[in-house]
Amino acid sequence: WNKYQANNVLENINLSARKGELTCVVGRVGAGKSSLLQAILGDLWKSQGEVVVRGRIAYVAQQSWVMNASVRENIVFGHRWDPHFYELTIEACALVDDFKTLPDGDLTEVGERGISLSGGQKARLTLARAVYARADIYLLDDVLSAVDSHVGRHIINRVLGPTGILNGKTRILATNAIAVLREADFIALIRDRTFLEKGTYEQLMAMKGEVANLIRTTTTDDDDENDSEASKGDAKSPISLDSTTADESDLSEIEEADDGLGALAPIKPGGVRKSSMATLRRASTASWHGPRRETNDEENGLKTKQTKEKSEQGKVKWSVYGEYAKESNLYAVAIYLFFLLASQTAQVAGGFWLKGWSEANEIAGRNPDVGKYIGVYFALGLGSSALVVLQTFILWIFCSIEASRKFHERMAYAIFRSPMSFFETTPSGRILNRFSSDIYRVDEVLARTFNMLFANAARAFFTMGVIAFSTPAFLSLILPLGYVYMSYQKYYLRTSRELKRLDSVSRSPIFAHFQESLGGVSTIRAYRQTKRFAMENEWRMDANNRAFFPSISANRWLAVRLEFIGSIVILAAAVFAIISVSTGTGLSGGMVGLAMSYALQITQSLNWIVRQTVEVETNIVSVERVLEYANLPSEAPDVIFKNRPTIGWPAQGGVSFQNYSTRYRPELDLVLKNINLDIKPHEKIGVVGRTGAGKSSLTLALFRIIEASEGNISIDDLNISTIGLTDLRGRLAIIPQDPAMFEGTLRDNLDPRHVHDDTELWSVLGHARLKEHVAGMEGQLDAVIQEGGSNLSQGQRQLVSLARALLTPSNILVLDEATAAVDVETDALLQQTLRSSIFKDRTIITIAHRINTIIDSDRIVVLDRGTVAEFDTPAELLRRGGKFYDLVKEANLLDSDAVTSMLGKK
Numbered sequence: 013w014n015k016y017q018a019n020n021v022l023e024n025i026n027l028s029a030r031k032g033e034l035t036c037v038v039g040r041v042g043a044g045k046s047s048l049l050q051a052i053l054g055d056l057w058k059s060q061g062e063v064v065v066r067g068r069i070a071y072v073a074q075q076s077w078v079m080n081a082s083v084r085e086n087i088v089f090g091h092r093w094d095p096h097f098y099e100l101t102i103e104a105c106a107l108v109d110d111f112k113t114l115p116d117g118d119l120t121e122v123g124e125r126g127i128s129l130s131g132g133q134k135a136r137l138t139l140a141r142a143v144y145a146r147a148d149i150y151l152l153d154d155v156l157s158a159v160d161s162h163v164g165r166h167i168i169n170r171v172l173g174p175t176g177i178l179n180g181k182t183r184i185l186a187t188n189a190i191a192v193l194r195e196a197d198f199i200a201l202i203r204d205r206t207f208l209e210k211g212t213y214e215q216l217m218a219m220k221g222e223v224a225n226l227i228r229t230t231t232t233d234d235d236d237e238n239d240s241e242a243s244k245g246d247a248k249s250p251i252s253l254d255s256t257t258a259d260e261s262d263l264s265e266i267e268e269a270d271d272g273l274g275a276l277a278p279i280k281p282g283g284v285r286k287s288s289m290a291t292l293r294r295a296s297t298a299s300w301h302g303p304r305r306e307t308n309d310e311e312n313g314l315k316t317k318q319t320k321e322k323s324e325q326g327k328v329k330w331s332v333y334g335e336y337a338k339e340s341n342l343y344a345v346a347i348y349l350f351f352l353l354a355s356q357t358a359q360v361a362g363g364f365w366l367k368g369w370s371e372a373n374e375i376a377g378r379n380p381d382v383g384k385y386i387g388v389y390f391a392l393g394l395g396s397s398a399l400v401v402l403q404t405f406i407l408w409i410f411c412s413i414e415a416s417r418k419f420h421e422r423m424a425y426a427i428f429r430s431p432m433s434f435f436e437t438t439p440s441g442r443i444l445n446r447f448s449s450d451i452y453r454v455d456e457v458l459a460r461t462f463n464m465l466f467a468n469a470a471r472a473f474f475t476m477g478v479i480a481f482s483t484p485a486f487l488s489l490i491l492p493l494g495y496v497y498m499s500y501q502k503y504y505l506r507t508s509r510e511l512k513r514l515d516s517v518s519r520s521p522i523f524a525h526f527q528e529s530l531g532g533v534s535t536i537r538a539y540r541q542t543k544r545f546a547m548e549n550e551w552r553m554d555a556n557n558r559a560f561f562p563s564i565s566a567n568r569w570l571a572v573r574l575e576f577i578g579s580i581v582i583l584a585a586a587v588f589a590i591i592s593v594s595t596g597t598g599l600s601g602g603m604v605g606l607a608m609s610y611a612l613q614i615t616q617s618l619n620w621i622v623r624q625t626v627e628v629e630t631n632i633v634s635v636e637r638v639l640e641y642a643n644l645p646s647e648a649p650d651v652i653f654k655n656r657p658t659i660g661w662p663a664q665g666g667v668s669f670q671n672y673s674t675r676y677r678p679e680l681d682l683v684l685k686n687i688n689l690d691i692k693p694h695e696k697i698g699v700v701g702r703t704g705a706g707k708s709s710l711t712l713a714l715f716r717i718i719e720a721s722e723g724n725i726s727i728d729d730l731n732i733s734t735i736g737l738t739d740l741r742g743r744l745a746i747i748p749q750d751p752a753m754f755e756g757t758l759r760d761n762l763d764p765r766h767v768h769d770d771t772e773l774w775s776v777l778g779h780a781r782l783k784e785h786v787a788g789m790e791g792q793l794d795a796v797i798q799e800g801g802s803n804l805s806q807g808q809r810q811l812v813s814l815a816r817a818l819l820t821p822s823n824i825l826v827l828d829e830a831t832a833a834v835d836v837e838t839d840a841l842l843q844q845t846l847r848s849s850i851f852k853d854r855t856i857i858t859i860a861h862r863i864n865t866i867i868d869s870d871r872i873v874v875l876d877r878g879t880v881a882e883f884d885t886p887a888e889l890l891r892r893g894g895k896f897y898d899l900v901k902e903a904n905l906l907d908s909d910a911v912t913s914m915l916g917k918k
Contacts, residue, residue, distance in 0.1 A: 020059060021047045023205045029149075033197035034172060034183045038223065041807035041838050042785055043202045045186035046074055049151045052184070053538055067148025067182070071538035072141075074153040074186075074806045075750075076134035077531060078126035080439060080524065083111070084118040087140045090544045098144060104170040104177045105140040106163050107133075113704065124439050124524070125531075131158040131749050131829065132703030132861075136167070138535075143171060145539060149182045154806070156189040158829070160702060160861045161903035168192050188839075190227055191904070199223060328509070328629055332636050336458075339418040344410035348403050349466070355399035356470040360478065362392040363610070370605070404463065412459030419635070420451055422642035429646035432717050433677045441524020446641050449519055453634035461631055465624035472617040475610045479585060486588050489581070493618075496577055501622045504570045505629055511566070512630035514559035516637060522552045563630075567623075574622055578615030585614075648716065651736035662728040662743060664693035665823035665855030667714070671723035674713050682721065683709045685878045691855060691871075693728075693823075696847075698866025698886075699859045700899055701875035707859045708749060710875070711826050714857075715741055727824070745820035747830035749859075751813035753801030758786060759793045761801075762816050772819065779845050780815040781838050782808065807838070814842070818850075825851070827858045839865065863903040867911065872896055887914045 022044050029035045037045050050056050052063055053071060078086050087101065102108055102118070110133055114120040126134045135158035142150055152172075156164045170176050172183060173195040185192065193199055193213060200210040201223050209221050216223040337345060369385040423446060480487050529536060529545050536545050589608060672687040684706050691697055699707050712718045714725060716737060725732050732740050753761050762773055773793055777783040785808065789795035801809045814830060827846075843865055846856060860866045867886055874882035874895045881895050889896040890911065905911055 021056065021205060022051055025051075025061070025207065027200065027207070027210075029182050029184050029198070031148075031182050032180050034174075034185065034192075034195060035198045035200065036193055036196040037184065037186045037200050037202055038188065038193070038226070039202035041781075041811065042805045044205050045202055046153050046805055048202065049153050049184065049186055050534065052149075052151060053534060055534055055537075065149065068145075068540070069149045069151060069538050070142035070145040070147035071151045071535055072135075072138045072153060072155050073532075073535055074157075076126065076131070076138045076158070077535050078122055078129070078134055078137060079532070080122070080124045080528060082116075082119045082121055083114065083137060086122065086137055087118070087144050089141050089145065089539060090541050091145060094144075097146075100177065101140050101143045104167075105136045105143060106159075106166045106170075107136055107140060110136075110704065123436060124528070127436050130704045130708065132160070132163065135159060136163070136703075139167065139171065141539075143177060147181070150178060150184065151538070152183065152185045152187075154186055154188065156187060156192065158861070160700075161191075161863060161899065163703060164189065164191065164861075165902060168195055193223075193227060328632050328636055332632055332639065335639060336415055336632065336635050339415040340411040341414050344406055344414070348406045348411060351399050351403035351406065352466055352470055355396050355403060356467075356474050358392050358396035358399060359471075360474045362389055362396065363478070365389055365392060367605070407459055407463055412455065416451060416455040419454055419638045419642065420447070423447070423451075423638050426642050426644045426646065429650075430644050431647050431719075432712070434644065436676065439520065439524040440527055441522070442520040443641075444523040444527065445516065445520040446637060448523070449516065450634040450637050453631050454638060458628070458631045458634065461624055461627045464620060465628055468617045468620040468624065472614060472621060475614045475617060478610045479614065486585060489584055493577065493581065497574075497618060497622055500570060500573055500577075501625055504566060504622075505626045507566050508563055508626050508630050509633065511559050511563040512633050515556065515563065516633065518552075518556040518559050522549070522556060525549055525552055570623065570626075571619075574619040575615075578619060581615055581618070582612060647737055648719070648733075649736050650738040652734070652739075655734050657730060657735055657739055657743070661730065662823050664728050665853075666693045666728050667691040667824065667855065667857070668726040668729075669713075669723070670726065672713065672720060672725060673722040674709070674718050674720050676718055683718075683878050684713060687723070687880055689873060689880065689883060691857070693855060694853055695855055695870045697855075697857045697871055697873060698869035699857060699873045699875065700861075700863065700866065700896065701881075705875040706878040707875055708828055709878070711746060711748075711828050711857070711859065714826065715744060715746065743822055744824050744826065745817040745822040746826040747810070747813045747817045747828065749829045751801070751806075751809040753797055753804070753809055753812060755799040756797055757791070757794045758789070758797055758812070761797055761812060762793075763819060768819055773815075776815040776818040779818055779850065780811045781841050781845075782811045782815060811838075811842075823853065824855045824857070827856065827860075829859055829861065863900055863905055867900070867905060868914070874899075890914070 025048065027035070027048075037048055039045050047056060049071070051058070052065065053069065054063070084098075087098070102111065107118075111117045120128070122128050122137075126137070129137065135155055139152070139155050142152070156167065159167065168176070168191065171178055172185065172192060173179070185196075196213060198210070199213060199216055201208045201216075201221075203222075209216060209219065209223050211219070217227070218224075365385070365388055369389070372381075372385075427443060476490065480490075525545075525548060529549070536542055585608060667689070668691070669687040669689040672684060673682050674684045675682045687710075699710060701707050709718070713720070714732075716732060720733065759766070759773065762768075762776070770793060774783060777786055786792055786795065797803065801812070804812065810830060814827075817825060839862070845851075846858075847868075858866050858869065866872065869886060871884060872882070872886050872889055873880060874889070876895060882889055882892075884892075886896070890900060900906055900911065
């Protein structure tokens, strides 16, 4: 991965992928399949050898990366709009039916990280992006793992196989799907960072090596016949393609788009044009006339999950100042103000002492008592300096940092306690903006601004007193001068405050776009879209600067006027002093000098008072924004003390859904409708259904990530809506579809609370089939895990998530596509573990696309469009010949030993 890493991730790799061939790379979890594709992309550090790529590359990552944009923008991905080929692409990638369910067809916003799409939909969307790019070389990383067998067969026949839309292109597919191997022109088995076997399908079957054993253990001879029939049935009208190879000049050609994306009509139910001829000429890049948000949902009236960022209007409420003062520790604030006044008093006393020394010297005609005057003056100066240090120390340590820490804690707690709907409608850039830019202002800018405001206000107060004492006539100017200063301050404040709010709001898209681009940097580079994303970043920076630059200009406007008024103050003080001396008022020269020196200071003090008053109100906007997130509506309580479950709950593991319906947000349609399920204790339940049927929503409902609209869920006869979320979620175990890993050590990720010893950790790693890999890692249990688990493969991250779940002492285990990214061999071993005596007394709910993993479950739930279509034993469902029968048939398992023995029992 980098030149400093001791071990290679790939060694002695020799591979030649020819044009028009499908090359499949298979291997166990962590063998190096994804690393091979990234090496071809140039994302890995090459230690020796060379990689030669002839042509443009399209890449589909194992973890589907989608932009926060419409479905269409994700597929077109900056290329020129071709409606005919676009329709052909979405049909080949099995997206037509999905567009029927989306509120605005293919113009529906997918949300951040594609949150409004299922895992299978995201996988097919990224595949469609690759197909639409019309590249020369296709690098596809496990694109079939997230889709069910029916959709997988469709993709093989219409995209990947010899009759597919890419049949004339070079395709390199890293996969664990056995069904596609028969369509491959070349197969390579990677093991321990190098190729163990490679050759054609026929050659490898004749070798009777690991690949042949793998295929034989997962399929039967009858499957071949079924597959061929399925292929014939799905490929009745093969697509005739005119595949062209561009010369070098085409690689850099950028053509202007005839139509902007925003002008296109959305594709809604029906209307896919069929054609016997299609072109796979390379897609040219569309011209960039502006950021993709210019054609957003607000202009087109489309539905989006995201809310517009809220910005307050008008004067900041006094309650915001009160919250800041309260969190700053009012006692510390009082001590700070006392030291501030004391330091200013010492400074003024020093000035008067210097005046007295000057007058005494003038009267005596010499410099008497030099030591006394110097000593007192030095003591006053030293005391003033010490008080300034103390006041600053108190302000920063006991006020500013304390307030910032409390605000950060309140906001973080509120974010973590927010319902899932908040994260669906709020881009992460907004959250990052609050925790970075706004907290920075509360941390540093606001305290410094308050300090300068109070210091200059105190200095101005004492200065006015000195000038008024020496020349009382100067008091007549205070009111008109104050009026002028306040007028300018109010006029400037209205502009500056709103510009600061605009600046804060326009900074969020920068954070969001930057994070989004980092997450898909491999995809962006592979499609040669770096320049477009850099330009989009510049557009967002420009949008932010449109708010920032006027604030600087307005500041300069204010500075000119304040300096002019300050000059008038100095002139007035000088004129009044001259008049006082000339009229014989007895004003001494020392007093005149003191008054003039303070008059010079008052200009600067008044200027800073006006500026800092404005700065305080513009920066207090950050406190206002932090408080908005600190007061977010939260989920249900963590603990309901009057209704806590018993220590051993759930002792049995029975789960009951009673007329249960739910939706993700109040304004959206129901995703689960009138669900009635009665899962008995210790039962092994399989949940299947087409992509988007509501399978993952079922697990979200069980953990109360989404709350019930109607009905309820009971576990061991206890209504889960009556207990706290910590009591509920802490008693259940889940292996999610997208495994989460955090930067730290492997031990931290397995056992965050560090309550289990090494023996237990090694035991669960053994059950998860990770023990051998971890034993070979540097540090073993204390091996470093990078952010997001990026130094582990997707399959290994799923296995770590499985090991973590095994440590949870729960009688209910939920597996949501837990082994989707795992190879067939490892998956079979894990299934043996899940069926062993370890889990005999646990209720296991398994959501799976691989029908063979749940075929021997006690009962099967078939979901269809959010409803329970079928619920019975596998044998009974197969005899009925309904939806489950169709799924088993599509998976070519009707003649498998498991199904045959199951049907033969009765």
